[in-house]
Amino acid sequence: NAGVTQTPKFQVLKTGQSMTLQCAQDMNHEYMSWYRQDPGMGLRLIHYSVGAGITDQGEVPNGYNVSRSTTEDFPLRLLSAAPSQTSVYFCASSRGLAETQYFGPGTRLLVL
């Protein structure tokens, strides 16, 4: 199993550009989530999904959209990037709501 994979590893955007961060898992996990981590800080939950077709907001959802059309994929979309969205983004998945979460390697995003 590849586990949780994220692409790209690193991305530079200009303010106002849009992009999609990809996340995929091959463990047939129902629960998936996105976090961001700013320098020296803990992770903050952006959005999460408890199954295909179901998504909900976390602590810091503004500026981000998600959808979950398949069990395997959970892309995160930035519609109009802002410098405040410069961060490292982690995707995670788990079998269920209270189960161990498995994290991807992260995507480093720099917005100029």
Added chain:
Amino acid sequence: DAKTTQPNSMESNEEEPVHLPCNHSTISGTDYIHWYRQLPSQGPEYVIHGLTSNVNNRMASLAIAEDRKSSTLILHRATLRDAAVYYCILMAVTGGKLIFGQGTELSVKP
């Protein structure tokens, strides 16, 4: 969501045991205590979790106070590869949102 309090940083010598404390005085009866760690430039990884009883696995032990208001993660013999930020997180059995605090940055000296 109930909060946890951890020291910002701790130091340990290689090959010695490490006790990482966590206070969670507002824990509810259905909150699990989870520990994750984050190695430099990596995503967090699961370490251990428990509800009421002490727990052991190949990575660590978790000691939970009788009143559940505090817990301690025990690394029995620290290695240089254990240098990481350790997060103590409460997770409700009905909801899987992990709320990360600042964590404890553990440094291990050779």
